[in-house]
Structures are given as structure tokens and as C-alpha cells.
Amino acid sequence: MNHEEAERLSARDNPLLQRIRKLGAEPAAYRKLGSIWLEGDHLVDAALRRGWALEVLVMTESAWRERVDWRVWADHAGRCVQLPEALFRSLSTLESPARIGALVAWPASPALLSDQPGVVLDRLQDAGNVGSILRSAAAFGVKQVLALKGTAALWSPKVLRAGMGAHFALQLVEGLLPEDLAPLQLPLLATSSHAGLVLGESQLPQPCNWVLGHEGQGIDAALMARCSHTVSIPQPGGEESLNVAAAAAICLFATRHR
Known part of the structure; x- marks a missing residue:
């Protein structure tokens, strides 16, 4: 114009x-x-x-x-x-x-890409956490983020601000149910504070999809059953757990796509 x-x-x-x-x-x-x-x-x-x-x-x-x-x-x-x-x-x-x-x-929810590494968000409530995770995903080469029902609205103003522009580098699919993840061809890795493979000490399957759960309740049992491995992050300082956005950044860095 x-x-x-x-x-x-x-x-x-x-x-x-x-x-x-x-x-x-x-x-x-x-x-x-x-x-x-x-x-x-x-x-x-x-x-x-x-x-x-x-x-x-x-x-x-x-x-x-x-x-x-x-x-x-x-x-x-x-x-x-x-x-x-x-x-x-x-x-x-x-x-x-x-x-x-x-x-x-609004691009609505595009089709799920079955062969792409990504991040699965299971009912994350905090818009700041969700936006930060999107920013980390874009920074470390992930192209797809899948949000299950109950997750904060991905295109809300607060998530957009926290994402700092990462939204436009990602394929975002929201409103999913655990069974909608069935077409994914890459393994699902669940974060855990106390069990499974240890990040930095174990060989992780790559590429993969990281699953990040609700801030208080963690990952839903039905979704956890679909995960091939759980992965813990060493915390020599003795803290019980990490904020989910901080944990996501560490995990995505460990399996970053060059």
C-alpha cells in the first residue's frame, strides 16, 4: 500500500x-x-x-x-x-x-509432522514457562511444538511476549490428546527429577521429542506410558527439581540440532 x-x-x-x-x-x-x-x-x-x-x-x-x-x-x-x-x-x-x-x-493448528524432532507440552499452565520453552526450542533447532489440551494458549499475548519472536520460527500444534501423538516416529523422552537415564552420562536417542509436564502434577500417566525413556538432570547442588522452562533449555541444548 x-x-x-x-x-x-x-x-x-x-x-x-x-x-x-x-x-x-x-x-x-x-x-x-x-x-x-x-x-x-x-x-x-x-x-x-x-x-x-x-x-x-x-x-x-x-x-x-x-x-x-x-x-x-x-x-x-x-x-x-x-x-x-x-x-x-x-x-x-x-x-x-x-x-x-x-x-x-492465526495459522490455526497445522498438521502434525510425524518425522520431526520436537517438544510436547502436557498441560503447562504458566504462560512465561511456555513462551520460554518456545524460545529455547527455536534457539536449539527444534521446529515443532505440540501442546496437549490444558496447556496455556500458545498465541496468547503473555506467551508471545515470553517467546520473543520464536513463534514465527516454529510449527505450533495445540489442542491435542495423548492419542494424537501416535503418528510420531521419533522416540518420546520424558523429563524426571529422579529416574531413568542421566543427562550427560547416558546415550540419548537422537533425534527425539522431549515431553514436558504440568508444573505441579508432572506428565500424565497415559502420556508417560508412551515415552521410551525418562531422563534426569544431575543437580549436585541438591535442589529437588528445576523449573520446567530451565529443564527444557538444558534438555534441548543436549540434543540440539546443528
Whole structure:
């Protein structure tokens, strides 16, 4: 689109702004509305670098005036709008609101890739943990993350912020049941604080799928039965267990894909 065609919106009850507020307020609203709200230039840039098209690019009036390079992003947007600063702040879920955001189309849940190494999330509740795990998965070469029902919504604003752009490098499939994992051809490895193979001291099957369980309850028994091995992380400091996101980073580093 032409860089000078950015619309100016000023009505708080504009349908576009109501849509964005709903996406920011309800973690799983993207499933119903079919769009994802990306707040901040980092997430918008990460999406563009991975080839994602923007449905709508939203900027404050000052951002539009001050940053000519941001105007180039309008070429990748179906629509571009400017808002007064106070109106943009009304959309924000951040303590320090950004001055730019974008709507992108939700890719829904793509087909499971049976022959790809990945991560299986079993009912993880904490959005920060989930986002951190996605970031580690992308960093260490994993391409697929499979989330079972009960896991925090993968495209929610909090998970997106914690993922820091990792979402756009991953194939994300959510809403699965344990039996939906049957087509996976690579072994499932379950993390355990006290049993099985010891990370760094045992030969692990590679490539593989790491299974990470609920922060308090661990991995569901039916899913654990599908795992070929359990793997523990040595903790010479004597702690009982690690945070699931920290454990995920260690495990994914150990089986990283070069």
C-alpha cells in the first residue's frame, strides 16, 4: 500500500480497536477471531523477518511521523492505521505501552509432522514457562511444538511476549490428546527429577521429542506410558527439581540440532 494512505482513527469504539482489545484481554480469543495481536516493534519485526504478512499495521501518530523505516512495513500490510497516543495506550496490556502493533492471521493448528524432532507440552499452565520453552526450542533447532489440551494458549499475548519472536520460527500444534501423538516416529523422552537415564552420562536417542509436564502434577500417566525413556538432570547442588522452562533449555541444548 502507499505509505501516505495510513488511516487516522480516533473513535474508541471503532470495530478494529474493539477487536484488538478483545485479543489482548482474552488469552484464547485468537481461536475465535482468527487473528493474533502483536504488540511492540520486536514482535512485528520478527514476524516480517519470517515472511508473515500483516493484516493491519497500527501505529501511534508520533511513531508514524518519527520513524520512516517503520513506514516501509506498511508495504507488508493490508491496512495501516494511525492512532492518537492515548487511544493506542487503551489497547495495551503492557506497563510501558509500545507505539506500534500489528494483527496477523492465526495459522490455526497445522498438521502434525510425524518425522520431526520436537517438544510436547502436557498441560503447562504458566504462560512465561511456555513462551520460554518456545524460545529455547527455536534457539536449539527444534521446529515443532505440540501442546496437549490444558496447556496455556500458545498465541496468547503473555506467551508471545515470553517467546520473543520464536513463534514465527516454529510449527505450533495445540489442542491435542495423548492419542494424537501416535503418528510420531521419533522416540518420546520424558523429563524426571529422579529416574531413568542421566543427562550427560547416558546415550540419548537422537533425534527425539522431549515431553514436558504440568508444573505441579508432572506428565500424565497415559502420556508417560508412551515415552521410551525418562531422563534426569544431575543437580549436585541438591535442589529437588528445576523449573520446567530451565529443564527444557538444558534438555534441548543436549540434543540440539546443528
